[in-house]
Amino acid sequence: ARAQAMQIDGSPDVSYDDIGGLDEQIREVREAVEEPLLNAEQFREVGIDPPSGVLLHGPPGTGKTMLAKAVANQTDATFIKMAGSELVRKFIGEGAKLVRDLFELAAEREPAIIFIDEIDALASKRTDSKTSGDAEVQRTMMQLLSEMDGFDDRGEIRIIAATNRFDMLDRAILRPGRFDRLIEVPEPDAEGRERILEIHTREMNLADSVDLGDIAGETEGMTGAELESLTTEAGMFAIRDSRTEVTESDFQDAIEKIQEAEEDSVGTPV
Numbered sequence: 001a002r003a004q005a006m007q008i009d010g011s012p013d014v015s016y017d018d019i020g021g022l023d024e025q026i027r028e029v030r031e032a033v034e035e036p037l038l039n040a041e042q043f044r045e046v047g048i049d050p051p052s053g054v055l056l057h058g059p060p061g062t063g064k065t066m067l068a069k070a071v072a073n074q075t076d077a078t079f080i081k082m083a084g085s086e087l088v089r090k091f092i093g094e095g096a097k098l099v100r101d102l103f104e105l106a107a108e109r110e111p112a113i114i115f116i117d118e119i120d121a122l123a124s125k126r127t128d129s130k131t132s133g134d135a136e137v138q139r140t141m142m143q144l145l146s147e148m149d150g151f152d153d154r155g156e157i158r159i160i161a162a163t164n165r166f167d168m169l170d171r172a173i174l175r176p177g178r179f180d181r182l183i184e185v186p187e188p189d190a191e192g193r194e195r196i197l198e199i200h201t202r203e204m205n206l207a208d209s210v211d212l213g214d215i216a217g218e219t220e221g222m223t224g225a226e227l228e229s230l231t232t233e234a235g236m237f238a239i240r241d242s243r244t245e246v247t248e249s250d251f252q253d254a255i256e257k258i259q260e261a262e263e264d265s266v267g268t269p270v
């Protein structure tokens with residue numbers, strides 16, 4: 001069960017070129033994670049510590065996991081992913097043990113990048129911190145922070161966390177020496193959407209009528225993940241029509257379908 005809670009990827013196949021509209025975020029991740037891994041000696045000579053942990057925050061499906069994978073790929077580091085919700089779902093005592101295992105594994109496989117998704121599950125502001133479940137979550141978080149403190153002796157391990165709920169986070173984890181480098185990963189603007197559409201249509205057989213700039217203009221509010229499914233949907237419309245070329249009107253149909261699906265889900269009780 002422990003092995004299932006962690007996902008290990010020796011060499012993720014995501015590169016910076018696969019990420020659209022996040023040039024500034026890529027630059028920041030390279031500086032905070034890639035540089036310290038590749039040029040540890042330089043940091044030592046200058047006499048500064050690199051950022052302890054990097055926190056990526058922004059809406060779901062905007063490319064946070066991609067950023068973490070791309071930096072692992074670029075540095076030939078093992079990518080080890082764990083979801084915060086997994087860590088807290090375990091039995092009493094198990095969460096802290098999982099965190100220890102996580103760092104042990106990273107030490108065995110270094111250079112390694114530990115990616116903790118949904119860190120808010122471990123470190124959210126709570127109104128009632130007296131219940132035992134919360135105490136257990138607290139212990140897991142403390143274990144994580146103490147493992148991070150032991151970093152210097154651990155060599156080439158970097159830690160990246162991600163959250164969709166920055167406002168819910170317990171500010172204590174943002175203190176210096178903890179997740180002290182924040183990188184916001186927002187919804188893409190029109191230019192970013194066009195870039196993302198270009199990336200996800202690289203292998204598609206597009207008709208000349210398709211203008212990705214126009215489609216970007218019509219898809220305000222869509223994230224990278226949604227734009228990716230838009231391109232797949234457009235391809236599906238072509239297939240239904242027994243064509244091998246994807247046209248402008250396939251994209252229009254796909255936009256309509258996705259927007260309808262969204263309208264249907266708005267107001268649905270959770």
Ligand code: ATP
Pocket residue numbers: 018019020021022059060061062063064065066067117162163164196199223224225226228
């Ligand atoms: P979550 O918070 O839900 O985990 P996330 O921000 O980590 O989301 P990713 O898992 O990185 O999102 O993105 C999901 C998928 O959406 C990616 O595999 C990719 O295909 C597509 N995608 C998202 N953002 C981008 C982007 N900026 N450029 C290209 N593709 C993207």
